[in-house]
Amino acid sequence: MGKIVLTVDDSASIRQMVAFTLKSAGYEVVEAVDGEDGLNKAKGKQANLVLTDQNMPKMDGLTLIKALRGLPQYRATPILMLTTESSDAMKAAGKAAGATGWLVKPFDPQKLLEVVKKVIG
Amino acid sequence: MSIDMSQFYQVFFEEASEHLANMENLLLNLDVANPSLEDLNAIFRAAHSIKGGSGTFGFTDMTEVTHVLEGLLDRLRKEELALRPDMVDAFLAAGDVLRGQLEHHQGGPEVDNADIRDISARLTQLAVGEAGGGARLETAPLKGSDTVRHLRLACLFPPDVAASDEAVNNLLAALAELAAVDTRHRPDAANGLLEANLTTSRSDAELKDALAFYLTPEDIALSPAAQPEESAYGFFDDAVTAPADDSYGFFTDAEPTPSGQADAAYGFFDQESAAAPAAAEDADGTFGLFDDAPGKPEALPNRDVTPGDSPAAIEGQGYGIYVDAPGGLGLFDNAPGATHLLKQPAVPEPQGTPATASSPTSAGRRLSDNPSVAIAKTGRRDTDKTVVATGADTSIRVSVEKVDQLINLVGELVITQAMLAETAGSLDPIQAEKLLAGIDLLSRNTRDLQESVMSIRMLPMSMVFSRFPRVVRDLAGKLNKQVEMKTIGENTELDKGLIEKITDPLTHLVRNSLDHGIEIPEKRVAAGKNPKGTLTLKASHQGGAVVIEVMDDGGGLNRARILEKARERGLGVSDAMSDHEVWQLIFAPGFSTADVVTDVSGRGVGMDVVKRNIEGLGGKVELESSPGFGTRTVIRLPLTLAILDGMSVGVGGETFIVPITTVVESLQPNLDDIRTLAGDSRMMHIRGEYLPFIALSEVFGLPGVEDITQGLVVVVEGEEGKAALFVDELLGQHQVVIKSLEANYRKVPGMSGATIMGDGRVALILDVAAVIRIGLANAKRRAAA
Numbered sequence: 001m002g003k004i005v006l007t008v009d010d011s012a013s014i015r016q017m018v019a020f021t022l023k024s025a026g027y028e029v030v031e032a033v034d035g036e037d038g039l040n041k042a043k044g045k046q047a048n049l050v051l052t053d054q055n056m057p058k059m060d061g062l063t064l065i066k067a068l069r070g071l072p073q074y075r076a077t078p079i080l081m082l083t084t085e086s087s088d089a090m091k092a093a094g095k096a097a098g099a100t101g102w103l104v105k106p107f108d109p110q111k112l113l114e115v116v117k118k119v120i121g
Numbered sequence: 122m123s124i125d126m127s128q129f130y131q132v133f134f135e136e137a138s139e140h141l142a143n144m145e146n147l148l149l150n151l152d153v154a155n156p157s158l159e160d161l162n163a164i165f166r167a168a169h170s171i172k173g174g175s176g177t178f179g180f181t182d183m184t185e186v187t188h189v190l191e192g193l194l195d196r197l198r199k200e201e202l203a204l205r206p207d208m209v210d211a212f213l214a215a216g217d218v219l220r221g222q223l224e225h226h227q228g229g230p231e232v233d234n235a236d237i238r239d240i241s242a243r244l245t246q247l248a249v250g251e252a253g254g255g256a257r258l259e260t261a262p263l264k265g266s267d268t269v270r271h272l273r274l275a276c277l278f279p280p281d282v283a284a285s286d287e288a289v290n291n292l293l294a295a296l297a298e299l300a301a302v303d304t305r306h307r308p309d310a311a312n313g314l315l316e317a318n319l320t321t322s323r324s325d326a327e328l329k330d331a332l333a334f335y336l337t338p339e340d341i342a343l344s345p346a347a348q349p350e351e352s353a354y355g356f357f358d359d360a361v362t363a364p365a366d367d368s369y370g371f372f373t374d375a376e377p378t379p380s381g382q383a384d385a386a387y388g389f390f391d392q393e394s395a396a397a398p399a400a401a402e403d404a405d406g407t408f409g410l411f412d413d414a415p416g417k418p419e420a421l422p423n424r425d426v427t428p429g430d431s432p433a434a435i436e437g438q439g440y441g442i443y444v445d446a447p448g449g450l451g452l453f454d455n456a457p458g459a460t461h462l463l464k465q466p467a468v469p470e471p472q473g474t475p476a477t478a479s480s481p482t483s484a485g486r487r488l489s490d491n492p493s494v495a496i497a498k499t500g501r502r503d504t505d506k507t508v509v510a511t512g513a514d515t516s517i518r519v520s521v522e523k524v525d526q527l528i529n530l531v532g533e534l535v536i537t538q539a540m541l542a543e544t545a546g547s548l549d550p551i552q553a554e555k556l557l558a559g560i561d562l563l564s565r566n567t568r569d570l571q572e573s574v575m576s577i578r579m580l581p582m583s584m585v586f587s588r589f590p591r592v593v594r595d596l597a598g599k600l601n602k603q604v605e606m607k608t609i610g611e612n613t614e615l616d617k618g619l620i621e622k623i624t625d626p627l628t629h630l631v632r633n634s635l636d637h638g639i640e641i642p643e644k645r646v647a648a649g650k651n652p653k654g655t656l657t658l659k660a661s662h663q664g665g666a667v668v669i670e671v672m673d674d675g676g677g678l679n680r681a682r683i684l685e686k687a688r689e690r691g692l693g694v695s696d697a698m699s700d701h702e703v704w705q706l707i708f709a710p711g712f713s714t715a716d717v718v719t720d721v722s723g724r725g726v727g728m729d730v731v732k733r734n735i736e737g738l739g740g741k742v743e744l745e746s747s748p749g750f751g752t753r754t755v756i757r758l759p760l761t762l763a764i765l766d767g768m769s770v771g772v773g774g775e776t777f778i779v780p781i782t783t784v785v786e787s788l789q790p791n792l793d794d795i796r797t798l799a800g801d802s803r804m805m806h807i808r809g810e811y812l813p814f815i816a817l818s819e820v821f822g823l824p825g826v827e828d829i830t831q832g833l834v835v836v837v838e839g840e841e842g843k844a845a846l847f848v849d850e851l852l853g854q855h856q857v858v859i860k861s862l863e864a865n866y867r868k869v870p871g872m873s874g875a876t877i878m879g880d881g882r883v884a885l886i887l888d889v890a891a892v893i894r895i896g897l898a899n900a901k902r903r904a905a906a
Contacts, residue, residue, distance in 0.1 A: 011170045013133035014177060017126070055169050084173050106176030106184075109126070 002028045003120050006047035008038035008064060009082065010056040014105075018051060021109040022116065035059025039067050042074060049120045050079040051103075054090070062097045069098035078119045082107075126178055130226075133174045137183070137223050140167040142587070145216050149590040153206050161198040164212070168194055171219065183222045186237060189244045190215045196248065210598075211243045213591070272300075272319040276341040283313035319343075521617070524577050531567075531574045532858035538567045539879035575764070580620050582660040582669070583611035588624070589631055593656060596635045603642050603653040604635060613660035615667050619758055622738055623669065626731040630671040630754050631656065633728070638675030638752050648749065650674070662760075666740075669756040678704060678746035686712065704744040708732045736839075736890075739765065739782055757782070765859050765876075769852040769884060770835060773823030776884040777848075778857055778876060783889040785836040785843060787851060790829050802900030805834065805845040812836065815896030816847040820871060825849050839890035846892070859886065871895050 005027045007018045012033075019029040030045055032038035034056040042050065050068060054061035061081055068074040078100040083090055094102050103115055144167040147160050172187035190212065196202045218240045221232040274296075283289065289308055292315075296302050300321030308315045325343050538560075545553065545560045586608045597604040615623070639645075639654030646652050657672040680703050687694045687706050694706065706712060710729040735742050740758040759765065759782070767778035768787075794806045795814060803814040814834075818825025826832040826849045835846045857876035862869055862885075873888035 010166075011136060011174055013129050013136050013174050016132050017129045017177065020129070053173075055166055057163070057166065084169065084176075105173045108177075 002026045003048040004028045004030060004045060005116065005120075006030045006032060006038060006042055006045075006050045008032040008035065008050065008052040008056070008061070010034050010053060014053070014082075017109065018112065021112055025113050025116075027116070035061065035064035035067075038064050042068055043071065046073055047077065049116060050074075050077060051082055051116075052079065054081060054083040054094075062093055065094070065097040065099050080115065080119065130178060133178050133180075134223060134227055137171050137174060138220070140171050141216050141220050141223070143167050145213060145591060146587070148209055148212050148216070149594055151204070151209060153204055153209060156197075156204045158198065158200075161194065161204075165191065165194040165198050180222070180226055182232075182237065183219055183226075186215055186219055186222070186240060189241050193244050193248045202248075205247075208247055211240065211247055213594075215240045215244060272321065272325075272343050274315065274317045274319050274341070274343055276315050278308045278313040278315060283308035284310035521578075524574075527574050528578065531571050532860070535567055535571055535858055536877040536879075536881075538564050540881045543879045575616075575760075576614070578617045579614035579760075580617050581611060582613045582615055582620075582667075583608075584620055585624050585627060586611045586658050586660070589627075589658060592628060592631060593635065596632060600635060601641060602635065602639055604639055605653050605655050607655060607657045609657065609659040610661045613662060613667060615660075615758065616760060619667075619738055622734065623756070623758065626734045626756070627658075627669065627671065629728075629731050630756075631658070634671060634673035634675065634752065634754075638673035638677075640676050644676075648676075663757075667758045667760055669758065671754045671756075672751060673753075674751040677748040677750055677752055678707070678744070679748070683707060700746070704746060707744070708742070739780060741782055765857050765874075765886065766854070767857050767876075767886065768835070768854050769878075770817070770833075770846075770848040771850040771852050772817045772821065772848050773825045775821075775823060776852060776878060776882065777817065778855075778884050778886040779835060779837060779846070780873075780886065780889065781854065783837045783839060785838050787833060787835045790832070790834045790845075790847070792829055795829060799904055801903050807836065807845070810843070812843050812845045813893070813897055813900065814845045814847060815893065815900075817892070818847075818849075819899065820892055820895050837889045837893070839893050842893075844893045844896065857884070857886070 005022050007015055007022070007029060008031075009015045009018065010033055015031050015033075019031055022029045030041050030047060032041045035052070036058045038050070038052060039059065050065075052061040052064050059067075061083070065079050065081065068077070068079060079098065081094045081099045081102040082105055083094070083102055084105045091102060100119065101115075103112065144164050147164050147167070151157075151160055151164075168187050168191045172184055172191055175181070175183035175187065193202070193208070194212075197204055197208070218232060218236050221229070221236070225231050278289075293302060293304065293307075296317075296319070300319040303318040304316075305318065306312070306314050306316035542560055542564055545557055548557065550557060589608070590606050593604055593606045634656055639656065640648070640650075642652035645654065655674045657670070659668075659670040659672065661668050661670075680700065683703055683706050684694050684696065684698075687709075690709075690712070692706065692709060694703075708728045708731075712728065732742050735756055735758070738758055740756055743755045743757075744752065745755070746752040765778070766781040768781055768784055770777050770779055788807075790805065796804045796806060796811070798804060804811045805814040816825060817823070825847075829847070832847055832849050833851055835848060835851070837844055837846055855878075857878075859874045860876055862872055862875050865875075869885070871888055871891045872885045873891075874886045875883050876886060878884050
């Protein structure tokens with residue numbers, strides 16, 4: 001049974017790419033289209049890692065991270081923020097929200113796998 | 122593991138065009154004076170998503186444009202800038218460029234580089250104009266045009282960097298990846314100056330990135346060797362940023378980072394230092410882990426911590442690595458740039474460059490920066506075959522041919538059913554009760570099936586209407602008019618074939634309304650109207666037809682002027698003509714009442730083409746106008762091109778179908794009304810009008826009724842006017858399934874197609890305009906003989 005990665009992104013193409021990459025590396029992937037959806041799906045199925053975009057309609061990534069950290073079952077789950085903003089402010093905000101780390105977009109599949117492996121093996 | 126990114130292209134293309142359409146829509150509806158933050162956010166998100174996707178999938182030309190666009194939008198949504206109409210124009214233009222680029226990636230024509238440069242410059246200018254002197258601007262393009270430039274590079278390195286052969290080698294190697302480097306002065310311990318001539322197609326930003334480990338962009342002087350520098354691509358002074366922070370500007374959108382190696386290696390946050398959240402990151406800044414954050418892998422902090430120079434010492438050089446941070450650089454002993462940055466001769470360079478990174482600079486970005494065109498192209502072909510199902514999408518993509526084939530088959534089924542029904546009609550209703558009930562059921566099911574299948578080809582009118590807000594906006598701007606566009610009934614569905622063909626005529630009508638209909642604001646105010654004109658597009662179902670209306674509240678048609686023009690052109694007109702007849706004049710070829718021929722419309726090639734196109738679709742155009750109140754053009758179209766409402770007429774034992782849209786009236790001819798002219802050609806007098814009298818039996822050489830009082834006349838109206846068609850009998854009115862004659866047989870003059878009647882016999886569908894032409898030609902020939 002592969003580890004479960006929840007990927008939250010409003011962009012279908014990015015979702016597809018992330019999902020394909022992780023699935024081909026043996027992870028199980030759950031996709032969510034925005035923060036709200038992500039939160040619901042996270043509640044529905046315990047993920048071993050959450051990858052979330054920052055800029056999304058309805059609920060953004062930071063809000064999702066905060067919400068997840070408020071759930072007992074996600075208190076210690078690695079959460080990576082995928083962001084095009086590599087600014088310090090964004091990183092500080094990510095850290096404050098409770099993110100485990102960040103991955104700057106654009107990234108390539110190898111980079112994604114590399115980071116995911118570092119985090120959940 | 123290598124993953125073929127091209128398999129994701131199709132989804133990206135669809136997604137990006139959706140975002141573009143959405144963005145345009147939002148922009149057009151934006152209240153410039155008081156834009157809603159929600160809309161600005163949505164527009165920003167659209168640009169942002171395109172940027173993210175295009176970057177990820179390697180369409181960097183789009184990334185560049187969206188990058189500039191996003192920069193400006195971001196400031197708008199953060200209310201750092203006020204929205205201006207020229208910004209909306211620029212955004213729309215940027216959308217056009219992006220759409221062009223998107224199409225190019227899908228195999229379309231290449232976008233003019235000048236357009237891309239123009240729009241980048243325009244957006245940058247807008248940001249600069251508002252930004253004021255020293256404000257930070259982050260909208261330098263990621264990559265320049267494809268044109269090769271010759272540049273002169275000059276920069277001064279800190280002595281400790283210049284003294285290190287390894288550092289200088291690395292740096293020159295990084296530079297050599299981007300440009301042909303002709304080193305004029307190599308930095309050394311005595312003189313840290315680097316002078317070189319570069320030949321490159323890369324942008325300044327990229328070149329500066331290559332040096333960014335050591336220098337801030339503004340410390341790098343890049344000037345064209347031959348021509349003057351393009352201001353649009355220059356870097357702007359970064360007054361607010363401390364020099365130390367800028368050393369890591371791999372990403373042109375990177376914010377200043379107070380900590381050390383911000384955009385460099387993978388890293389964790391140093392929990393001790395509040396001011397320095399980033400201890401070390403991935404070499405290209407593409408990811409990082411927060412040190413004290415939950416969920417961090419436990420094994421990491423203790424692995425390979427590499428003690429290095431004292432933090433202060435490293436920081437003093439313009440970049441800092443908190444080597445004592447848990448899990449610091451050692452975490453990624455293969456992190457590109459990490460060892461290099463530490464400059465630790467004691468630690469050997471890792472053997473072999475990591476798989477994902479080949480240079481000390483932004484490996485992650487570079488990978489996506491350089492997709493080969495060949496990959497993109499072959500990849501696209503691959504994805505063409507895949508059926509793309511996105512997310513929770515419940516629709517499937519089917520080729521139009523398959524749907525057409527289905528429609529064809531259902532058409533056959535309808536005919537078969539009609540044949541069965543007709544045959545069954547002669548059966549004894551009591552004996553064949555069950556069979557008859559079954560046939561009834563069959564006919565109902567067939568009808569339902571036909572409707573369902575037809576609905577597959579139906580598309581909402583919004584497909585056509587959606588392009589008009591932009592058209593109206595651009596035209597109104599060009600004509601200095603204020604126009605508001607309204608659409609009603611955009612959910613009305615119409616056959617796909619018709620949707621495609623109605624776009625051009627509609628565009629013409631909209632242009633006409635804007636150019637000739639709606640007045641300039643001063644004139645409107647003088648007439649006591651709202652300075653802002655209204656153009657309404659309305660679609661609705663009326664019976665078996667779709668009615669599309671184009672309405673404006675402009676000045677209306679000028680009756681006197683039209684009559685005057687018509688006389689000039691030698692058309693037979695009189696002042697006693699009804700309004701309706703006068704309006705019909707503007708459908709005459711080459712007719713224009715415009716005072717001035719503008720580049721928008723008014724060349725007089727138009728309304729006749731509009732009329733012909735719409736009639737070609739089996740539709741009708743009507744005009745209503747009221748001076749001072751506006752004009753309304755009504756287009757009536759059949760729901761579909763596959764089914765026709767027809768009147769069946771009998772001539773010499775054959776059945777012909779007359780399209781109902783062409784039929785004006787049917788009547789019993791009176792012998793007194795028929796006048797024979799020279800050469801045996803006849804005219805029919807109907808309520809003051811003389812119409813050519815054409816006997817179908819003559820046109821098709823059939824043994825029809827000779828006695829005029831024994832037959833019937835169908836008055837039809839074609840492109841060239843009305844005519845009285847003489848037939849033996851009227852059989853009825855049907856919906857018939859159109860079968861192409863050309864596809865099954867060959868083109869027959871006077872016929873537009875064929876259909877199969879309930880009794881299984883073939884009936885030909887009349888091409889009314891052609892029949893009239895043939896009839897008139899026959900008469901002429903007889904007159905000449």
